[in-house]
Amino acid sequence: MKLTDIKGTVTLANGVEMPYFGLGVFKSRGGSEVINSVTWALEAGYRHIDTATIYENEEGVGEAISKAHLNRDEVFITSKVWNSDQGFDNTLRAFDESLKRLSTDYLDLYLVHWPVKGKYKETWKALEKLYKDGRVRAIGVSNFLAHHLDDLIQDCDVKPMVNQFEFHPRLVQPDLVKKCLELNIRPEAWSPLMQGGVFDIKELQKMANKYSKNVAQVVLRWNLQKGIITIPKSANKNRIESNAHIFDFEISEDDMKAIDKLDKNRRIGADPDNFDF
Numbered sequence: 001m002k003l004t005d006i007k008g009t010v011t012l013a014n015g016v017e018m019p020y021f022g023l024g025v026f027k028s029r030g031g032s033e034v035i036n037s038v039t040w041a042l043e044a045g046y047r048h049i050d051t052a053t054i055y056e057n058e059e060g061v062g063e064a065i066s067k068a069h070l071n072r073d074e075v076f077i078t079s080k081v082w083n084s085d086q087g088f089d090n091t092l093r094a095f096d097e098s099l100k101r102l103s104t105d106y107l108d109l110y111l112v113h114w115p116v117k118g119k120y121k122e123t124w125k126a127l128e129k130l131y132k133d134g135r136v137r138a139i140g141v142s143n144f145l146a147h148h149l150d151d152l153i154q155d156c157d158v159k160p161m162v163n164q165f166e167f168h169p170r171l172v173q174p175d176l177v178k179k180c181l182e183l184n185i186r187p188e189a190w191s192p193l194m195q196g197g198v199f200d201i202k203e204l205q206k207m208a209n210k211y212s213k214n215v216a217q218v219v220l221r222w223n224l225q226k227g228i229i230t231i232p233k234s235a236n237k238n239r240i241e242s243n244a245h246i247f248d249f250e251i252s253e254d255d256m257k258a259i260d261k262l263d264k265n266r267r268i269g270a271d272p273d274n275f276d277f
């Protein structure tokens, strides 16, 4: 992945250009909070917004994008089908409702939010239909482990182009990253900042001082140098801006490895093999 600037993209398996840096909006409240966050992000040059039906803020995301005086094709919008909407018909319906809330007539990326047992293959068939019908530019999965990917790929017509999963210095998952890259599925990190937990890791603070950067910037740059799309969330204007100031330095190979070594295989979110929602 060649890193240029905040608007830089990575080419997905089907040729679609996806900005490798974006804004996450999980826990940004619908209404003014999410509208402000997305507006500040777009003003700062972000061109990729990651939402989901379950975040209950798609309307605000759509409103901020519509008001931004940008062409629709300048912003990459991801949303996700929630677990209770899985299955073929339900997914098609959920997609239509997301489009309506987002005030758009297509999505750039639509993801299966979690690998709901007995459901995700049917859900995938719906995503394939949406893709073949031209209603979404790329389709993918989220929270899929290697065995979920193998299982899905056995039966699919269109392979997922992206897998979005929990990824941060305490959960590096080298085998899953390798597997995705081998399958030409682009890995994408969620909770790259461990929802704030990275700021307590003293080795990262030291490294941030060394590069005259803050911890968030070092961690986000580490994501990108590993070829991983990243979507940090912030609802604060200054932090939204500063999180994007990661294109003016490079982490050395030794320091990349030192961050990899902080791995403790520790999740802050649910285990994709054992979740009950």
Ligand SMILES: NC(=O)c1ccc[n+]([C@@H]2O[C@H](COP(=O)([O-])OP(=O)(O)OC[C@H]3O[C@@H](n4cnc5c(N)ncnc54)[C@H](OP(=O)(O)O)[C@@H]3O)[C@@H](O)[C@H]2O)c1
Binding pocket: 023, 024, 025, 026, 027, 050, 051, 113, 142, 143, 164, 165, 189, 190, 191, 192, 193, 194, 195, 196, 216, 231, 232, 233, 234, 235, 236, 239, 242, 243, 269
């Ligand atoms: N697919 C999935 O299952 C899944 C699951 C979780 C998340 N996601 C996606 O991934 C995105 C990112 O993950 P996340 O929201 O869980 O967590 P995150 O991005 O790791 O961390 C967000 C937290 O860090 C704070 N923060 C951000 N930048 C900061 C900075 N520079 N200095 C200090 N604090 C900072 C934010 O507070 P402020 O807002 O106050 O700045 C917020 O509390 C989500 O928003 C969502 O789009 C997907």
